[in-house]
Amino acid sequence: MFRRRSASASEEQAQPGSVDTEPAEAAQRKGYTPKKGAATPKRRESEQSLRRPLNAPQTRKEAYRQYRDRQKTRDKRVREGYAKGDDRYYRRQDLGPARAYARDVADSRRSISEFFLIFSLVIIVALFVLSPEYQLIVSYVIWPVMLVTMLFEGFLISRKVKKAAVVLYPEDDNLRGVGFYAAMRQLQMRKLRLPKPVVKPGDKVTPRR
Numbered sequence: 001m002f003r004r005r006s007a008s009a010s011e012e013q014a015q016p017g018s019v020d021t022e023p024a025e026a027a028q029r030k031g032y033t034p035k036k037g038a039a040t041p042k043r044r045e046s047e048q049s050l051r052r053p054l055n056a057p058q059t060r061k062e063a064y065r066q067y068r069d070r071q072k073t074r075d076k077r078v079r080e081g082y083a084k085g086d087d088r089y090y091r092r093q094d095l096g097p098a099r100a101y102a103r104d105v106a107d108s109r110r111s112i113s114e115f116f117l118i119f120s121l122v123i124i125v126a127l128f129v130l131s132p133e134y135q136l137i138v139s140y141v142i143w144p145v146m147l148v149t150m151l152f153e154g155f156l157i158s159r160k161v162k163k164a165a166v167v168l169y170p171e172d173d174n175l176r177g178v179g180f181y182a183a184m185r186q187l188q189m190r191k192l193r194l195p196k197p198v199v200k201p202g203d204k205v206t207p208r209r
Contacts, residue, residue, distance in 0.1 A: 085195045093181065094195060096174035097208045098165040102182035104205045105161050107197035113150045113186050154183035168207045 057063035081089035093099070123146075126138050158179030165178045185193060199205065 082194060083196060085198065090195065093174070093177075096169070096172050098169040098172040098175050098178045099181060100208045101165060101168065101205070102161045102178050103185060103193075103195065103197070104199050104208075105164075106157060106182045106185040107190070107193070108199045108201060108203050108205050109157065109186065110201045111153050111157075111186055112146075113153045114189060116146070116150055116187050117189060119146055150187070154186065157186055158183045164207075 057066055078089045082091075087095065094103075123138055123143055127135050130138065161182040162179035165172070165175060169175060190197060
C-alpha cells in the first residue's frame with residue numbers, strides 16, 4: 001500500500017513540471033525571429049519609392065509613341081556616332097582595317113568623279129535650256145566623256161586598293177569587294193562622305209592596323 005502511494009505521488013509531482021515546460025517551449029517558438037536577408041527599408045524611403053512617377057504606358061497608342069521616341073533617340077545616336085567616326089556605329093561594310101585603308105586612299109586623291117553628281121545636274125538642266133544644237137553636243141560628247149572618265153578613275157583606284165589590301169590585310173574578313181568600295185566612295189562628294197574623311201587631299205596614306 002505504501003509503495004503504491006509513494007509511486008503515484010511521485011508521478012503526480014512530475015506531471016506539473018512537464019505541464020509547465022510546454023508553455024515555455026511554446027513561448028520560445030512564438031518569440032523566435034528568423035534572420036532577414038536585407039535591412040528593412042525606412043518609412044521615408046518607402047514613401048519616396050511610392051511617389052515616383054510610373055512610366056508604364058496606359059494605352060496601346062501611348063506605348064507605340066514611347067517606342068517610336070526610343071527609336072528616334074537611338075537612330076540619332078547612331079547617326080552622330082557614325083558621322084564622328086566611332087566604329088561602334090559603323091555598318092558592316094565599313095568595318096575592318098582594309099575598308100579604312102580604302103577610305104583613306106579615296107579621300108587622299110583629287111578626282112573628277114567626285115563632282116559626278118554636280119555634273120549630272122548641270123547636264124540635265126542644259127538639256128532643257130540649251131538649243132537643240134548644243135543639246136546634241138551635251139548628249140553625245142560631254143556626257144559620254146564624263147562617263148568614260150568616271151569609269152577609268154574608278155578602275156584605277158579599285159585596282160590599286162585591291163592590290164595593296166591583299167598584301168597588307170590578308171586575314172581581313174571584310175577584304176572582298178574592297179576595290180569597288182573605294183571606287184564608290186570616290187564618286188561621292190567629299191562633304192557627303194560617311195564615315196567622315198580623316199585625311200586631306202594630297203596626304204600620304206599610312207596603312208592602319
